Amino acid sequence: MAVLKWDELTYPEVGASAGILPSGYRHVHRRAFLGADVRVFDRAVDALLSWRVHGRAGISVDRPDLRPEPGVDFRLRIGWRGLLVQAPCRIIYTFDQGDRLGFAYGTLPGHPESGEEAFLVHRDGVGRSHFEIRAFSRPDSLAARMAGPLGRFAQDLITSRYLGAMRSLSRVD
Template sequence: MSRRPVGVRTVPALTYPHVGATRTGELPAGWRHVRHRVRLPDSCFRAAGTAVLDWRLHRAAGIRLDAEAERAAPGVRVVSRLGIGPLRLAAPCAVVWAVDDGRRAGFGYGTLPGHPARGEEAFVVSRDDAGHVWFEVVAFSRPDRFVMRAAGPVGRAFQHAYAWWLGRTLRRLCARA
């Protein structure tokens, strides 16, 4: 009988092959790409990183989110829900990587079966060599269910608007910190 070490989670079966590509930023060709970067106040690195890692950013942006853990870590399953009532769309994901090292704080998660798309999305707060603080959303995806295929250009526009909205929300959270 094999036993998994205590505290180690197994990442569930993801729906795409390029696991971890958002960590390096080398996104696979042939997929839709999103890159959105916004500067934050230089004093809010820690507060912004914590807001990303403990799901507060997503919740403050109006995303209904259920996570297996209070903080993003590899293997943690997350279900985001967008929409209203019966039109609410569930998007199950699993965290594939996380970082919190003083220069970068954030995570990337990948799609699980049942998600309307296939791919990976990362949310990272970083500090550059000049001490400036940045928030970046990096993603690659493809439609996986009818709703995303039917959305076409509107779906792509939504992905970009979502990244912009998260940046705006994080700036607002920093202003309160």
């Protein structure tokens, strides 16, 4: 499948999820301990790069075979009781630094929010693996603005589902 083409990203602070999150947005920074078994890190990386974390959290990707690579466009899909929300995104950056691996995507026109979300799996110096989510966003559509606190609740719920999905998928029995 060819890379989908959209207009430019809907926010100017491209790549900011890798550093200090910009003002004027709602910030999310959550982290989960995954385990100390050496296999946990590899399982977590596989779950992240294969989009299984998203799938387990209830978010589908229109290109499930997609390997996160900078510049690649895709759509996230979230559905509740007959309501389907499609969210166009672009991979902003990826990184693989041995014990730190992840990627970030940013919003494209048509996404209900404007901002960026980064997913990171890392292993510390004593072999403990963690999953981290860093994001900044603000409503970009009328529906998202009208959702107000309900929209923020939905974002928090999805973030919690990502963390739970990663804990489940990276577990070593």
